[in-house]
Amino acid sequence: MASVPDSRKNEQLSEEEIALYDRQIRLWGMAAQARMRSARVLLINLGSIGTEITKNVVLSGLGSLTILDNQRVTEEDLSSQFFVGQSDVGSYRLDAARSRVLEMNPRVQINFDTDSFESKEMSYFSGFDLVLGTQMSRDGMIRLNKITRHYGIPLYMAGCNGLFAYIFIDLIQFDAEERKLKSSNATSLGKTSANTEIVGVEDQRQEEGETKYYEIITTRNYFKTFEDVLRTASLAGKLNRRQMKRVSSAVPLTFALFSNKQCQTSGELKREALLACQQLQIPESVLKDSYVEQFFEQAGVEFSPVAAIIGGAVAQDVINILGKRQAPLNNFVVLDGITLDMPILEV
């Protein structure tokens, strides 16, 4: 099971840290804040999404963050990344970003690594508690997930296609605890969805002026590897008829772009998307031609607002699982930036 070592967990936060993190400690508590400080996280690629994730986790007071990126700043980067500027074009992204990232929060240990992901031996990854891969190729994603599975490390991977974006999550297996007021019907053990199961219910009594009864519910989340998702993803039986009809075109098109084939025309992309509809078992009628055209033109395109939403969602879930607050994302999220649809799909 994926877990985070607690080397510094028991160390108390200083008064200064409490003052700095005041507005978030009030949300997730001192214990979660202290646990976050012990986490060692790897981020692959400091593109638009990586930039947003970095900002969010560094501000929130993570223990240590290693950023792996061997790319150099291009003109295009300037329209979606705020750690780099015109005068940095041509230099390593990490060299350009270094001082700006560091000064955001001197308490966070940040390492910058300008090697390529491909050049890293498997053992390199064993030292991390959590890995975040952004804007990677299909093959890179498959390889990275094999490595994280090998070491039992939780993994998030995210990417964007212009107005559209996705998050894939593989925490291997994760138990989330949730406390709620006990109702007349006691919660029972068993499956609650395709990937989740309630494995424990404990009663708790608390005096808060009056006596209140709570249930502590442990929900086990199961995950699949990325390769497995590409091969077997299906929505059959997971959505009702109305939901089926309303699935965004962005869902099959996101899968179509993961296909092995390099689509040279929008017609080819549409064929791939129709195949994705078949595999997902959603009606082909969800696929709109205007979306096919946009995906074709915007494949891999970075866009600041979309990166902000996806980078925010990834960072929030990372903070959430490090603090062990509530149920994690499971296991595929798609953003349709036109309608603002953002379903969480168990595929």
Next chain:
Amino acid sequence: MARESNIVKIVGKENFQRLRSLRCLIVGAGGIGSELLKDCILMGFGEIHIVDLDTIDLSNLNRQFLFRHRDIKQPKSTTAVKAVQHFNNSKLIPYQGNIMDTVQFPLRWFDQFDIIFNGLDNLAARRYVNKIAQFISKPLLESGTSGFDGYIQPIIPGETECFDCTKKETPKTFPVCTIRSTPSQPVHCIVWAKNFLFNQLFNEETSSVDETSTDWGTENKEEIERIRQETNELHELRQIILSRSEEHIKDILTKLFVKDIEKLLRIDNLWKTRTKPAVLAQSLIEDASQAVMSEAQSLSSLWDIREQIIQFFAITKKLMQRVHNGETNIEFDKDDEDTLLFVATAANIRSHIFNIPMKTVFDIKQIAGNIIPAIATTNAIIAGLSTLTALRVLNLLPYEPTKKSTDLNMAFTAKASNLSKDRYITNPKLAPPNPSCPVGGKVCRGVIKITQEGLNEIKLSKLITIIRQKYQYPEEISVVDTNNQRLLADFDFDDLMERTLSQVNLHDGSVILFSDEEGTAEATYRKSLELYIEVIDGSLEGGIRLPDVEVPTIAVPQNIADIDHAEKKQEKSINDESVIDVDFDEKSEAPCAKRRAPEKAPENALKRVRKDEEYVDGLIELD
């Protein structure tokens, strides 16, 4: 490839040129505002103006990513603009000021913008910007966050719901008797210590109670009499503070936590269904008065009752010293640690007496200061949604032309707010304006242009006459200055008629409301008309020009004063138990994240609202 190539792939060449020529306004440079600024720059808006009146505080740095430790106490707007220079590609104009200041930001100043983004933290400013957007008919992207919760709402004047079309949560209040006689939760004791005790002892200016508007929350005469008497007796305690007699701090404790409680215990009726309070043991007071101050205690750990009393002694001494040094009136401020410690220890001692759990100073600070949790991720997501939606509002997506405004979506965080397990965001379509909304639906609206001479020479009677003629109002009308809800004229009030407009205190930025009070024989009424007074330089024929707007007749009278009145009555009956205003000071980045249940989850949303009410005041706007 060029810098803009990615954006051109999304909006097309032509629209990109348009985007580069657009001018946007960001109101607020805090949590959402700094994110909006970054997104608007990267997207390529031609010109970005950003307004904030605030300066930077340490507790901002966990999310307002453009600010550093060295920037503390610097203005937010100008600091933000300096911090984005390395990636900036737009014309940026910062302003330090209050967006509601009509001198710095007159209506014509707003008129230059193509779109307005709100990144505000309080209801008053949200309402104001909403109203301005309605006057000048400019699209507004409203947004807010509170902890994990956030929302965006595009507002297209005349076409979609405005900010005031849905009811907003109002400040939470408690009945007097709960606070003064029968507390049952920590918050009751905190309100007692902060709003009542602290002001009685340290602030004469705010300590007087207006009893005429008081809802006691009880019919028990004996109890009301006791509360009155207790208040009078507290004036004696104020004398102890003023005379700086430290040896009498014991007497304060004895009065508050022994004698007053004994009196309370004598009212049998109160304790038939409640647990009786237990007076504070005199030995504890004696013991603490002798105790040597222990070393500094952590504000985030829970102190025992002995420690609370020792700290109460120490902090009361310190505050006495401040009074002696000339601060005759001290105001509670959550960031003034002396005042916070006094309120925290007094509240905790009272809690102890009433068998209520005590709280850490850290927790009490949140309740007394109404601190709203705020994090980087929610702000980033909300600002991203806001700027993304702006593309559709401005009709910049070539594949998805905006046919009608009600096809646009608003958005709420769903997963993070525990409203949904299978949607990260819920995205209901925008609704048309609410016909009974006092801002968006019920009135017609326009701008009166007037010269300074016009303002100085035109009499109120003349203004009424020309308005009546132009828009065909009947004889009986009413005119209200809406900036301060002041009646200027109606059928039985004509005292001001012969004064000039400047004499009745109308000026640049005033808004008057003109209403039909008569109707026709067919019982139809002319719709009410709200007019913004804009003072312009240069000359105008007759010194004044009325706007060309259609003012139709309708079936029901539309007197806004009446509507306001009716609503207030309704609120009063809803909050009938409520009288002590919890006038907390910190403002939320979201007054109303829950104000509307997202589609498909109405029950959950409802439950959630209830839960938030339990969570003291986290989401409730307390201006």
